Amino acid sequence: MKYKESKNFFPNPDNPQRGDYVERVVDPRQAYYKSRPVNADDEIPETAAEFVKPQK
């Protein structure tokens, strides 16, 4: 799957070919959201799993 096809990809308004890929992480000490810039047409690596909206 390409980044642009993911609901966790947020395109840069000035350059839609680039954007932020946001992931939810829960590590042994804390929960956080992380973000890194990616190319919209690049493939998402298998290690970057889609995450489920957190349950409140």
Next chain:
Amino acid sequence: MAEPVKDLNVDDLEKKQEWWWIAEKKRSKRLDYLRKAVWKKGAVGGNYAPGIKVDLELPTLFTQMYNWWKFDPPMLRRAKANAHVLDNITIFITDHAQLVGYMGSLPHTILWRVDGASIVNEELYNEPGIIPEPVEENLKKIADLNSFWAGQTAVDKVARLLDPEDAVKFLSGAIGWGAPTSAYGYSGKDYEFLFAKRNGFSDILAMIEERLENAEDRTIGTPGPDILPLYERIQNWEAMKVILEAAIRYANRYARLARTIAENYETDPVRKEELIRLAETCEHVPAHAPRNLQESFQYDHFVQMLARLEAHEGAWPARPDYYHWPYYNKDVNIDKRLTRGEALDLVGEFLIRAYEVGGFGPRWAREGLQGITGTWVWTLGGVKKDGSDACNDLTVALLQAARLVRVSNPTFGFRWHPKVSDAVMREVFECIRHGLGYPSIRNDPVLVKNAMHWHGHPLEEARTWVHQACMSPCPTTKSGVQPMRMASATANCAKMIEYALSNGYDHVVQMQMGPKTGDPAKFATFEELFTAWVAQMEWIMNTLVRTVNLGRYKDPEFYGRPFLSATYERSVESGLDAVSPVGERGNCWVTFFTWVENADSLAAVKKLVFDDKKYTMAELVSAMRKNWDGNEQMRLDFVNAPKWGNDDDYVDDIMIRCLREVARHSKEIKCPCGNNWPALPENVSGNIHYSSIVGSLPNGRRLGDALYDGGISPGPGLDKKGPTAVLKSCGKIDHVGDGRAFLLNQRLSPTQLAGEKGYQLWKAYIRTWADLGLDHVQFNMVSDETLRAAQKDPEKYQEVIVRVAGYSAHFVDISRKTQDNIIQRTIQGI
């Protein structure tokens, strides 16, 4: 034995003095979450905690772009490479956080500056446990990075220029430590420029633009020698622009992430609102000067993180109650935009964000700074530029927040002066009573005079001083702020007396180190021994200072700090790198580890060899060579000879004589700015690190025994005449003219200092300390019972904090040898 019982109520816990459980009960849910969320970055007994991984994103991104821009001049090349990091490194926002920014890509990662020193890079490759998954693949990546940087790190470049003999002796590890480069910097921040003058990065960019236009006009004007330096400075101004613009984009990435979370994932309306506020904060700072407390803290934290992305910063010079006070006052007292509780949450998180910071350090640094990754000593209190009391509600809030979050880094140094109110002193005391080991107490009037005496700082500038590292004051002004600690000028002073008794030969590292000052067995008088000691002292200081001076002089070429330069008024004006000595007044000091052993050893030799004639020099030298083996009774005689810290003029006079010789030499050796190199006795946990490097000494110490805990603190258990005698000995030192500052550790009884009576006793002690003119004192107030219980059952005492030397650490994070050394310190009844 005290048993921690966290189910007790606060009153019962107070009676038991189990302050760490009280903190948990009293702090907000947010602070409780954030405090427990932090990954502990300090090495535990020299090893990183499970789960801590080195961050590979930063060195990889940096190296990619550094290699790409290989034809650019040094500062511009570095700026472009660091800008690439800021644009691409993973960022994160922790749940409940109101402040953001970290120099690693993930919360459990530690920074690795790959361009600092190849010897550090090789050590990282071989460090077990910290390589992220997949390990094999990442080891290959590290090997590739190391291969690229081999020979072209900052230290590699300095080492090639050093005199080969100096280089070998320095790298032996026997006479000092550190790295002569700003890559491992202790950079001061120009808080006057950024905060007092309210300059955001957009304001600075406008100043740079003006300078650039002017310089460019001149370089196409009338030819002459005056325009020649401008060609290089234009490149430097361009570098500052590149990095400031990238810094603004970096902050906007956080703003975007906060908005994305708020608009797409967060369901709690309160948290949504916080995230929107966080986004607005990061959109405003660092681009513009802050408007409120959250923005002020966030601006400061961005500046610190951006400096740390650029170099491995070993310290954190800051004065938060002074520079953030206008915003606290506006939000809490004037506009009432924040309640005190809400402000306290922000203050507590500000401390936690700093506690989170960590970088990879080589083993000698981890052993020397057990439990922490740098000495974040923040400065509180003191006076304003006009001499009036600078303490305020934010001073109190910081002291209260420290008791709630109980972090071991940052700690505080409190600038005491006669006008400090009783209310503030009570808050200071409460932190000490709660066993934090901080604030250390600094004598502000003495240290302001000291800054003027040694470095010629004008009075108003001297009054802005902050702790540049653990102990040394440095102004936060245009000409006073210092871009690096010059950290390799850290002397292992016990070698001075050791070499005087070995004709300069080091029997531990087995090489001729110091000058040949004569066969000690043939010394016929104490004066001959003292003359040899002076020569060894001068040699050690000279060797270290030569190395650091060279490192500083070449640093704009070999490393350089584009971001730091862009935040220094003098660099923005001149177009010179912040690490250039030009424009700085100079504020160097030689850190004196393992110092008091010299006075105690010289006194013992004088007494037993030259005065009482109980032993000969030949017998002493022979005993030293055998590490006292077979000479136990003789060793005990030397242990029982007069010792520093007992108000005994016999040894105290020798201490003063040694210090006066050092002070004389401190004015003979000069830094690249042309200023002096005064001594500053303190130790961090170098007393343990050097225990296997310093040979036997005439104070009765054997190779392998822990050295004294440092500064001018008496040897553990050797101060037998009570706290007043300790203060009187230390009061014989001229704390203005004899050196830059003098660390004094004291242990006090938590039982004796309980309640109002305890506070009054402590306050009287401080009055005596101040009257005697001492510049520093810090306290441990945790009982032997608690510390021994923590040794036995560390899991139950994870949050017990102790003062090690110039820093605090969680007791369970330091080595058993250091733990024992702290327990051995005399508990003074006052």
